[in-house]
Amino acid sequence: MTALPVRLAHELEARPEEQRWLIEGLWSAEAVGIVGGEPKCCKSFLALDMAVAVASGTPCLRRFPAVQRGRVLLFAAEDSACVVRQRLAGIASAAGIALEALDIHVIVAPVVRLDVQLDQQRLEQTVSALRPVLLVLDPFVRLHRIDENVSAEVAPLLDFLRGLQRRYRLAVVLVHHARKGAAHLRAGQALRGSSELHAWGDSNLYLRRNADDELSLTVEHRAAASASGLRLALSDADDALALRVVDTATAPPTTPLLLPLERVEKILAEASSPMTQRQIRDLAKIRAATVGDALTALVTDGRVTREAGRYRLLSR
Numbered sequence: 001m002t003a004l005p006v007r008l009a010h011e012l013e014a015r016p017e018e019q020r021w022l023i024e025g026l027w028s029a030e031a032v033g034i035v036g037g038e039p040k041c042c043k044s045f046l047a048l049d050m051a052v053a054v055a056s057g058t059p060c061l062r063r064f065p066a067v068q069r070g071r072v073l074l075f076a077a078e079d080s081a082c083v084v085r086q087r088l089a090g091i092a093s094a095a096g097i098a099l100e101a102l103d104i105h106v107i108v109a110p111v112v113r114l115d116v117q118l119d120q121q122r123l124e125q126t127v128s129a130l131r132p133v134l135l136v137l138d139p140f141v142r143l144h145r146i147d148e149n150v151s152a153e154v155a156p157l158l159d160f161l162r163g164l165q166r167r168y169r170l171a172v173v174l175v176h177h178a179r180k181g182a183a184h185l186r187a188g189q190a191l192r193g194s195s196e197l198h199a200w201g202d203s204n205l206y207l208r209r210n211a212d213d214e215l216s217l218t219v220e221h222r223a224a225a226s227a228s229g230l231r232l233a234l235s236d237a238d239d240a241l242a243l244r245v246v247d248t249a250t251a252p253p254t255t256p257l258l259l260p261l262e263r264v265e266k267i268l269a270e271a272s273s274p275m276t277q278r279q280i281r282d283l284a285k286i287r288a289a290t291v292g293d294a295l296t297a298l299v300t301d302g303r304v305t306r307e308a309g310r311y312r313l314l315s316r
Helices: 043-056 081-094 117-130 151-168 196-200 260-270 277-284 288-300
Strands: 021-023 032-037 072-076 104-106 134-138 171-177 203-209 215-221 227-237 240-245 304-307 310-313
Touching: 021 043, 032 043, 032 151, 032 196, 043 072, 043 081, 043 104, 043 134, 043 171, 043 203, 043 240, 072 081, 072 117, 081 104, 081 240, 117 151, 151 171, 151 196, 260 277, 260 288, 260 310, 277 288, 288 304, 288 310
Parallel strands: 032 171, 032 203, 072 104, 072 134, 134 171
Antiparallel strands: 203 215, 215 227, 227 240, 304 310
16 A cells, blocks of 8 residues: 655745736636626626636736636536627627637537536546636536535535646636525525535635625635625626726715624624524514524624523624
């Protein structure tokens, strides 16, 4: 039997600062992860904007520099080829480049199933032949026939994509839906299906619509600082339909609206003693089920403790 290979810690490869990012601030180099959100939150537009940025070397969303430029491989399982072309052309126009200049290869097979061994082999052969720096798969629900809620079924598919990332040193963007009515949960916890999906990501991007129907982007990294509250809008300037960052300095002032989870956490932070769920509900003035979901999420996240039926916020 052969022992496992080991190296001393100081001999491990160090990544230079300039090589840490694929798209600075948005996506780490060679990262796998999720672009998530509820339906109609422009997840596909964001994933395609990332593809255009990497293929052209222009800033993603006209704000975040593309540090590494290279080939992109894309599979859009829900959209027709003409829709994909139209969207890419609009984003390219917004970025000031021609669609013909983009090194983006689109898989035109009608179906790709990550739970089918033959399709896994065909996808890997395509990656091996093209050597993209970014693989975009949109959306996850159309790429399998498994039960997304069962960890034992989800994990092998994610392991396969992680294997592609490591063998070919590319980044993988997986577009995935959030559960409906999960706005009170933290972005990663709101993803539909197994918690494996949230845990898998090195970089994750979450889109949400607020009470004013505005898009908000949350950025999450495994090995870098996260960010939230970035406002986006889908702009149609000169037939160039693309997302853009809304400059908060020039945006009209609005009164911030706390999500139910944030409201519950604020109430517990201001409490002088542990509180019952009924007391929290009376102050929050929201449904008991919503308060219960928020408390469950806070306890699961380790931010709140439950003792003898009363809840207390843990100090940070």
